[in-house]
Amino acid sequence: MAFLEICTYPNPVLKKKAVPITEIDDSVLQLAEDMIETMYQAPGIGLAANQVGRPLRLIVYDVTPKDQPRNPAVLINPEIISGEGSQSQEEGCLSVPEYYAEVKRHARVTVRGLNDRGVPVEICGEGLLAVVLQHEIDHLEGVLMLDRISALKRALYKKRRQKQLKSDNDSH
Ligand SMILES: [Zn+2]
Numbered sequence: 001m002a003f004l005e006i007c008t009y010p011n012p013v014l015k016k017k018a019v020p021i022t023e024i025d026d027s028v029l030q031l032a033e034d035m036i037e038t039m040y041q042a043p044g045i046g047l048a049a050n051q052v053g054r055p056l057r058l059i060v061y062d063v064t065p066k067d068q069p070r071n072p073a074v075l076i077n078p079e080i081i082s083g084e085g086s087q088s089q090e091e092g093c094l095s096v097p098e099y100y101a102e103v104k105r106h107a108r109v110t111v112r113g114l115n116d117r118g119v120p121v122e123i124c125g126e127g128l129l130a131v132v133l134q135h136e137i138d139h140l141e142g143v144l145m146l147d148r149i150s151a152l153k154r155a156l157y158k159k160r161r162q163k164q165l166k167s168d169n170d171s172h
Pocket of ligand 1: 092093094095135139
């Protein structure tokens, strides 16, 4: 078990389209386990493999309320097969530090993929679960929440981030 480093914007790996997993071997299972630990430590409610520098089609998430026992899920090669309605929720992203913005997404989605035992699963989610599934599957396409906000907001964030990175560099 290990904590992984989370890649942050503008790391180019976040723009990479992740490739399907063809064999669920020990290295994939280890990665999933490490991603779950990294997600809880961050803390976050979802993580895509690109975010830890591995452009594979693998996501983990847990939308269980904090006062309830953890219930992590692993989805391999997830695909949104249908989406309906719309919702706008404030989102954050472990790869977009210190930033929150409202993002418009489907209210309900149905996702197909494989669980960590390679068994096909179909997940219907609404509300927060629907947001997390769409957000994480976006990552696998190289799409960040920044790509789903207005160009003006995006430009402001990029400016802020550049300043932040510059001052981090100056202080080292
Ligand atoms: Zn994210």
